[in-house]
Amino acid sequence: MTDQLSPAPIQSAHTNALHDNWNKGIMHFYAGNLPSAQTDFRNAARPNPQFQAPEAFLRLPAFKELGNSGTPTSGSRATPAGRSITLFGYHIPNSQLMWLVIGGVVLLMILLLLLSLALVRRLAQRRQELAPYEEEQRAVDQKAAMDAARIAQQEKVERRPAQQVPARQQQAAPATNNPGTPRLLPxxxxxxxxxxxxxxxxxxxxxxxxxxxxxxxxxxxxxxxxPPSAPPPVPMPSPPPVASSPPAPGLVPAASIYDQPTREMSPSQFRNGQAELERTLPFTSEEVKTAPAFPVAPIEQFTGRNMSLAVGTRTNPGIKRQHKPNEDSLFAAQGERIHNSNTEQFGLFVVADGMGGHANGQDASRLAIQTIVDRLLPKLSASEQFTDDGLTELLVDGVKEANLAVHQRNMEDRADMGTTMTATLIVGATAYIANVGDSRTYLYRRPEGLKKITNDHSVVASLVEAGIIKPEDIYTHTKRNQIYRSLGEKPSIDVDSFIVLLKPGDELLLCSDGLWEMVRDPAIEQILGSVPDPLQSGNALIKAALEGGGDDNVSVIVVYINETSQRTGMTGIQLLARPDAPQYPPM
Structure with a gap:
């Protein structure tokens, strides 16, 4: 009875060693007690070998330092997991991390210091490299000031009338019979x-x-x-006033040359460019009608080797810029002057390629041409005597004065316009050429072929000269449109000059870059060698440039050189083309 009423014995609660040891191991690990955590993970792995989580924890670097004994190995100390970080798979204690940060900052400061030293050294080298150019710039500025003063003084002297001699100076001049001290007279x-x-x-x-x-x-x-052997001269009556006799057709005074209409010359006017040598041509009926009314002894104006010029001029805005102002301008004029009692053919030809956007480029090229024309034509028509050096200096000074005019316009209008220029002055059988920028002057001579006389002042031309790029790369290079010398940028500029002795049959070509960038030199040579007329050559060159793309304005002046001995009996200037009278070829 007692056994039946007594309660059953209390059985012990069910336990899970794997679960308990795993929980303890996790608690000990995050508490930083790695030896206890290592023991707990090992006990958790024994009941069920398929449970791999404890083994994964035991493979951590922190447990490897403890070894199998569960105590830290010699020379090492267990680091609590909560006092370290893992970076790129490496366990880094917080104490070491601070030193790593300090080391990184110091290294960065050293790198910045080295970079600053390298930059300072490079700036010093750059200053040394620029020192010669700065010295050259100072010399150019001084030369510009001297040139400007010289040109201004020369213009002042030229504008001063020869009749304006002070009366007191005339009265003060002593009378003398010495021929070496002539009196100043009007x-x-x-x-x-x-x-x-x-x-x-x-x-x-x-x-x-x-x-x-x-x-x-x-x-x-x-x-x-x-001379003693010559008979005494026969007195002749004074000629009638100049106003009573009209000027010869096609000939105009130099003072008004820029305001005259254009007149194109064809080789047919020179008997296809050829005249019979060593023969004097008779006066025509028109020459007889316009001859002076008073008797004058005939003067033979024959040099035996004088040159006649047949000229063709053409300009076109191109295809891509046909709705924008044509920034190219050209000028062509020819005439006769007295040289050593003989007539001498001369011609002035200019091509300018303006730049500056909108209408600034057009204004720059026109202003430059007008300035050089006003500078040269009065002196040429006055039949002044020049040497080769004198004519070269005259042309170069004209280009420099054009540069100064464009520069002054930039200063006045706060503009940034400029222009290239290639100019050719032909006097007799010699061509004097000046050039600034990348507009070119070519010479075509049989059988040698085409030759470029001028040098391009462009970036690609300097790269070709330095051997950095090939000559054919100038047509495709990214900097092919950049030039380092142009009119208007500075008050003074260096001008390239050339002298070419001409032969009968030679052809001169002046052109802007709109031609030679679209038409390669062999094609230009083929056109000049196959087309017999300068006007037709100009048309063919413009057409070839347009067929090549027409990316830019294109202007050409073609001059045929022919030998002649015919006389005209008069002097004057024929205006063939000017900037405000563009001509477009039929297409």
Missing amino acids: MSDLRCPNCSQPVLPNDNFCSNCQAVLSPTESGLHRRATL
């Missing part, structure tokens, strides 16, 4: 006693009747002296 008081034409104080002979002149004993007048 030019109108000095006339040839043979034909009564005005003569200059320094003339040795009359430019009208060719009579030799010498000072009188008083030095106030001039008299004619003839």
Whole structure:
């Protein structure tokens, strides 16, 4: 009875060793008690070998340092998991992390210091490299100031009338019979006693009747002296006033050359560019009608080897810029001048390629051409005597004055316009050429072929000269449109000059980059060698440039050189093309 009423014994609660040891191991691990955690993970792995989580924890670097004994190995100390971080798979204690950060900051400061030193060294080297250019720039600025002052003084002297001699200076001049000290007199008081034409104080002979002149004993007048064997001159009446005789057709005074209409010359006017040599041509009926009314001894104006010029000019805005202002401008004029009592053919030809956007490029090229024309034509038409160096200097000074005019316009209008320029002055059988920028002047001569006379002042041309790129790369290089020398950028500029001795049959071509960038030199040579007329050559060159893409404005001047001995009996200038009268070829 007692056994039945007694309660059953209390059985022990069910336990799970794997679960308990796993929980303890996790608690000990995150508490930083790695030896206890290692023991707990090992006990959790024994009941069920398929449970791999404890083994994964035991493979951690922290447990490997403890070894199998469960105590830290010699020379190492267990690091609590909560006092370290893992970076790229490496367990880094917090104490070491601080030193790593400090080391990284120091390394960064060293790198910055080295970079600063390298930058300072590079700047010092750059200053050394730029020192010669700065010195050259200072010299150029000084030269510009001197050139500007010289040009201004020369223009002031040229504008000063020869008649404006102070009266007191004339009165103060002592009377003397010494021929070496002539009196200063107005030019109108000095006339040839043979034909009564005005003569200059320094003339040795009359430019009208060719009579030799010498000072009188008083030095106030001039008299004619003839060779002893020559008969005495026959006095001739004074010529009628200039206003009563109209100028010859097609010939205009130099003072108004820029305001005259254009007149194109064809080789047919020169008998296809060829005249019979060593033969004097008779006067035509028109020349007889326009001859002076007073009798004058005939003067033979024959040099035996004079050049006649046949000229063709063409310009086109191109395809891609046909709706924008044409920034190219060109000028062409030719005439005759007296040289050593003979007539001499001369011609002035200019091509300018403006830049600056909108209408600034057009204004720059037109202003540059107008300036050089106003500078050169009065001197050429005045029949002044020049040497080769004098003509070269005259042309170069004209280009420099054009540069100064464009630069001053930039300063006044706060603009940034500029222009290239290639100019050719032909006097007799010699061509004087000046160039700034990448507009070119070519010479075509049989059988040698085409030759580029000028040098391009462009980035690609300098790269070709340095051997960095090939010559054919100038047409495709990314910097092919960049030039380092142009008119208007600085008050003074260096101008390249060339002298070419011409032969009958030579052809000169002046062009902007719109031609040679679209048409390669062999194609230009083929056109100049196959087309017999300069106007047709100009048309063919423009057409080839447009067929090549027409990316830019294109302008050409073609000049055919022919030998002639014919005389005209008169001097003057024929205006063939000017900037405000563009001509477009039929397409």
